[in-house]
Amino acid sequence: xxxxxxxxxxxxxxxxxxxxxxxxxxxxxxxxxxxxxxxxxxxxxxxxxxxxxxxxxxxxxxxxxxxxxxxxxxxxxxxxxxxxxxxxxxxxxxxxxxxxxxxxxxxxxxxxxxxxxxxxxxxxxxxxxxxxxxxxxxxxxxxxxxxxxxxxxxxxxxxxxxxxxxxxxxxxxxxxxxxxxxxxxxxxxxxxxxxxxxxxxxxxxxxxxxxxxxxxxxxxxxxxxxxxxxxxxxxxxxxxxxxxxxxxxxxxxxxxxxxxxxxxxxxxxxxxxxxxxxxxxxxxxxxxxxxxxxxxxxxxxxxxxxxxxxxxxxxxxxxxxxxxxxxxxxxxxxxxxxxxxxxxxxxxxxxxxxxxxxxxxxxxxxxxxxxxxxxxxxxxxxxxxxxxxxxxxxxxxxxxxxxxxxxxxxxxxxxxxxxxxxxxxxxxxxxxxxxxxxxxxxxxxxxxxxxxxxxxxxxxxxxxxxxxxxxxxxxxxxxxxxxxxxxxxxxxxxxxxxxxxxxxxxxxxxxxxxxxxxxxxxxxxxxxxxx
Amino acid sequence: xxxxxxxxxxxxxxxxxxxxxxxxxxxxxxxxxxxxxxxxxxxxxxxxxxxxxxxxxxxxxxxxxxxxxxxxxxxxxxxxxxxxxxxxxxxxxxxxxxxxxxxxxxxxxxxxxxxxxxxxxxxxxxxxxxxxxxxxxxxxxxxxxxxxxxxxxxxxxxxxxxxxxx
Numbered sequence: 001x002x003x004x005x006x007x008x009x010x011x012x013x014x015x016x017x018x019x020x021x022x023x024x025x026x027x028x029x030x031x032x033x034x035x036x037x038x039x040x041x042x043x044x045x046x047x048x049x050x051x052x053x054x055x056x057x058x059x060x061x062x063x064x065x066x067x068x069x070x071x072x073x074x075x076x077x078x079x080x081x082x083x084x085x086x087x088x089x090x091x092x093x094x095x096x097x098x099x100x101x102x103x104x105x106x107x108x109x110x111x112x113x114x115x116x117x118x119x120x121x122x123x124x125x126x127x128x129x130x131x132x133x134x135x136x137x138x139x140x141x142x143x144x145x146x147x148x149x150x151x152x153x154x155x156x157x158x159x160x161x162x163x164x165x166x167x168x169x170x171x172x173x174x175x176x177x178x179x180x181x182x183x184x185x186x187x188x189x190x191x192x193x194x195x196x197x198x199x200x201x202x203x204x205x206x207x208x209x210x211x212x213x214x215x216x217x218x219x220x221x222x223x224x225x226x227x228x229x230x231x232x233x234x235x236x237x238x239x240x241x242x243x244x245x246x247x248x249x250x251x252x253x254x255x256x257x258x259x260x261x262x263x264x265x266x267x268x269x270x271x272x273x274x275x276x277x278x279x280x281x282x283x284x285x286x287x288x289x290x291x292x293x294x295x296x297x298x299x300x301x302x303x304x305x306x307x308x309x310x311x312x313x314x315x316x317x318x319x320x321x322x323x324x325x326x327x328x329x330x331x332x333x334x335x336x337x338x339x340x341x342x343x344x345x346x347x348x349x350x351x352x353x354x355x356x357x358x359x360x361x362x363x364x365x366x367x368x369x370x371x372x373x374x375x376x377x378x379x380x381x382x383x384x385x386x387x388x389x390x391x392x393x394x395x396x397x398x399x400x401x402x403x404x405x406x407x408x409x410x411x412x413x414x415x416x417x418x419x420x421x422x423x424x425x426x427x428x429x430x431x432x433x434x435x436x437x438x439x440x441x442x443x444x445x446x447x448x449x450x451x452x453x454x455x456x457x458x459x460x461x462x463x464x465x466x467x468x469x470x471x472x473x474x475x476x477x478x479x480x481x482x483x484x485x486x487x488x489x490x491x492x493x494x495x496x497x498x499x500x501x502x503x504x505x506x507x508x509x510x511x512x513x514x515x516x517x518x519x520x521x522x523x524x525x526x527x528x529x530x531x
Numbered sequence: 532x533x534x535x536x537x538x539x540x541x542x543x544x545x546x547x548x549x550x551x552x553x554x555x556x557x558x559x560x561x562x563x564x565x566x567x568x569x570x571x572x573x574x575x576x577x578x579x580x581x582x583x584x585x586x587x588x589x590x591x592x593x594x595x596x597x598x599x600x601x602x603x604x605x606x607x608x609x610x611x612x613x614x615x616x617x618x619x620x621x622x623x624x625x626x627x628x629x630x631x632x633x634x635x636x637x638x639x640x641x642x643x644x645x646x647x648x649x650x651x652x653x654x655x656x657x658x659x660x661x662x663x664x665x666x667x668x669x670x671x672x673x674x675x676x677x678x679x680x681x682x683x684x685x686x687x688x689x690x691x692x693x694x695x696x697x
């Protein structure tokens with residue numbers, strides 16, 4: 001590496017001073033040719049081996065793919081308990097999905113006559129096709145799970161506060177996009193499950209009619225039908241819907257998601273890195289035994305510069321380590337674990353493929369993928385409330401959290417400390433009791449239509465007053481009460497988020513395990529009637 | 532421009548009129564914005580179909596004498612039950628008004644939706660579950676050559692009967 005930054009041409013004389021017959025140029029040509037591999041490498045990587053602090057900084061700073069990272073990273077950021085690696089895992093899953101997705105596109109045919117057959121080809125004929133499809137399916141499920149867990153992590157460590165408020169909103173958009181990607185991909189195999197899940201989904205898009213019908217404005221303003229027609233390009237799920245979902249799944253949504261992921265990561269960097277608690281900047285005796293914790297003589301401060309609460313002058317180097325190679329190890333480890341887990345799942349477990357879509361007979365029960373099953377339980381009370389209004393309220397409510405809770409204390413701490421842990425615990429008990437109580441009540445006694453006195457209430461009453469809306473109202477009340485009692489908006493936010501999280505988990509479990517044919521309650525699948 | 536004019540233009544009491552350059556600049560900016568918005572709206576018009584693939588909603592079911600008095604016949608492709616009794620013919624769609632699954636007709640004539648448990652009685656009225664309205668009764672007519680024709684996009688009142696001679 002002696003010649004880094006140097007010039008490999010061996011100029012004896014400037015060319016215009018050379019006389020005819022002088023062999024200088026030819027000699028240059030020969031030695032240039034011989035040293036071309038080295039010159040090529042040096043023209044790509046324009047710094048030395050990352051042994052010095054300067055070269056380590058340059059490795060990060062002058063690489064297009066790495067320069068979104070700071071050259072030095074706070075020690076707190078690479079502690080396992082800070083992020084659990086969930087953001088990186090989500091990104092890795094997205095990349096796996098892009099790669100396997102493009103490979104699947106080589107054989108998949110988005111046509112109602114051929115889609116199912118091409119799925120069978122991929123599963124049984126195409127070399128590695130089964131593995132690629134399995135990995136694609138499990139990665140899609142894992143990405144939804146990772147996005148949710150990542151969101152919970154960001155929430156409970158208060159990473160949504162200023163200056164990271166808008167990045168939380170972008171995260172919400174990415175959450176919705178991830179669900180959109182999963183939902184559009186769900187139709188493509190064109191099997192029974194796909195067909196009926198998307199039929200239900202498209203009719204949820206139409207369900208605002210429930211409200212417009214009730215107030216008698218459907219004939220003037222039929223937003224429900226409009227949404228369904230734009231989504232399906234028809235009134236039933238068919239060829240038009242398949243090609244629309246395909247375009248959304250392989251082009252529109254991935255491109256938008258890629259752009260927003262870029263913005264999401266870029267803002268982490270601009271907002272001063274990962275959120276960290278104030279005690280993370282206090283000197284302690286126990287510094288981790290990493291190779292280069294010692295403060296270097298020169299900081300290359302401009303390259304390390306980021307916006308944050310300014311550390312004390314000349315102390316910006318404390319508690320930081322060079323990103324290369326320490327953070328790269330962490331990213332590499334998270335990547336390898338994620339890829340390994342997906343390969344393992346894909347190798348041992350086949351992605352389901354039901355029989356070919358049959359528009360005349362629905363699956364019984366027709367269950368959506370697990371992340372929509374909680375919603376499906378709510379939808380079984382009211383299509384509009386469960387499928388449109390409550391999800392919209394949840395997404396809007398979560399998006400507004402950073403603007404409603406601006407308390408600056410205790411960021412970067414899980415649950416913002418002991419008080420928050422207690423609120424989260426009590427709220428999870430409250431959430432569990434109300435959700436289980438509501439489910440028990442609904443299964444045991446039914447709802448308005450099952451009771452003689454209220455059997456004929458107008459639809460608007462059932463739309464507005466059903467187990468789902470009652471739950472949301474209880475959760476909202478609980479969080480406002482927490483804000484008041486604890487005199488803290490952060491505690492109220494923890495209460496609300498915990499209630500929704502617990503509600504989501506219990507509803508998902510309940511709809512997965514305890515709902516059977518005709519959406520009736522069963523203790524287990526073995527109790528389902530045989531037919 | 533005289534000194535006096537200049538004084539008026541810059542005084543605090545009179546807002547200086549927009550210069551020609553400001554006006555042209557603002558006009559150009561806003562026309563560009565409006566053009567961009569209108570172009571976007573125009574481009575987004577494309578996915579909104581003006582013709583639907585299933586635009587012909589009228590389906591021939593068969594000659595009236597094919598169906599015995601007191602019979603109930605199911606047409607699975609168009610999800611339609613055709614009944615014949617002494618008064619004539621009537622047809623109901625078995626597509627659940629909740630989320631579009633196909634409700635199954637039980638032996639007692641009630642309908643049960645497998646997806647979310649909506650129940651409808653023999654007249655299609657909601658008896659339970661989340662369905663916002665009853666099953667839809669469809670318009671029946673006779674084609675010139677005497678076939679029964681159902682309009683799958685119609686919505687007539689409950690148990691509307693088509694009188695037809697055998």
